[in-house]
Amino acid sequence: MSVLSILTMAIAPGVALLSYFYLKDRYDPEPISQVLKLFLFGMILVFPVMVLQHALLQGLGEDPFVFSFVASSxxxxxxxxxxxxxxxFKHTSFDEPYDGIVYAVAVSLGFATLENVIYAFLSNLHFADLMMRAFLPVSGHAMFGVMMGFHFGKARFTPERTNRHLFYAFALPFFWHGIFDYILLATKSYWVWFMAPLMCFLWLRSLWKVNRANAKSPLGRITREERIKI
Known part of the structure; x- marks a missing residue:
């Protein structure tokens, strides 16, 4: 495979998933500049995270559980x-619950995309490997982003429960990301029997959160009221 082909295949899944979740915003799509900025921030995060992970592995060893939850997730x-x-979080463009999903997915997929590019070139991945990474790590990061963003949206628009949802915005992606990595590391020869139902659950749960966040949009209520008046 040529360098351009590898680069395209490494980048395409993240861009496709980000486009999908961006277009799921029913009422007021976010400024492209803000989404791209968060995507770029996600890419930049790869470098400090890699340094920190290396340091943690040196200090804690490579036990699958420790790696999955402490060094990775x-x-x-x-x-x-x-x-x-x-x-x-406090920006004026964050004006409806679904915006949290768009921004969190942008950060997550920025991270996943650059990580995918690095793996593709350093590990000399082939077509089948890149397809597998598209369906697993890249999709996984998108699902964790949906979880995080859903609760950021709840935190932003339910002031009485802000701290609770800010905690959930970290704790739930952390937990499921750790489970995801642990399955891949601890069930080497039969991981697909655990990973397939996990990915189905994460996708179904994420789509439910997408619909619920859109349903809670104050812009949606305004639109419905305008339709009633007409």
């Missing part, structure tokens, strides 16, 4: 949470 999901909270 925790730093990746924490830094994504950190970026969303301090960059976009």
């Amino acid at each position: 925790f730093p990746e999901e924490f830094f994504k949470w950190f970026i969303i909270y301090f960059v976009i």
Whole structure:
């Protein structure tokens, strides 16, 4: 495979998934500039996370559970949470619950896309490997982003429960990301029997959260009221 082919296949899944979730916004799509900024922030996160993961592995060893939850899931999901909270959470463009999903997915897929490119070139991946990464790690990051963004949206628009949902915005992606990695590491020869139902669950749960976040949009209520008047 040529360098251009590998690069295209490594980038395409992240861009396709981000486009899918961006277009799921029913009422007021986010400014492209903001979405791309969060995507870029996600890419930048790869470098400090890789350094931190290397340090953690040196200190804690490579036990599958420790790697999955401490070295992989925790730093990746924490830094994504950190970026969303301090960059976009209080921004004026965050004006409906679904926006949290768009921005969190953008950060997550920015991270997953650059990580995919690095793996593709350093590990000399072939077509089948890149397709597998598209269906597993890249899709997984998108699902974790939906979880995170859904609860950021809840935190933004239910002030009485802000702290609870900010906690969920980190804790749930952290937990499921850890489970995801642990299955791949601990069930080497029969991982598909666990991963297939897990991915089905994550996708169905994510689509439910997408619909629920859209349904809670104040812009949607305004649109319905306008239709009634007409």
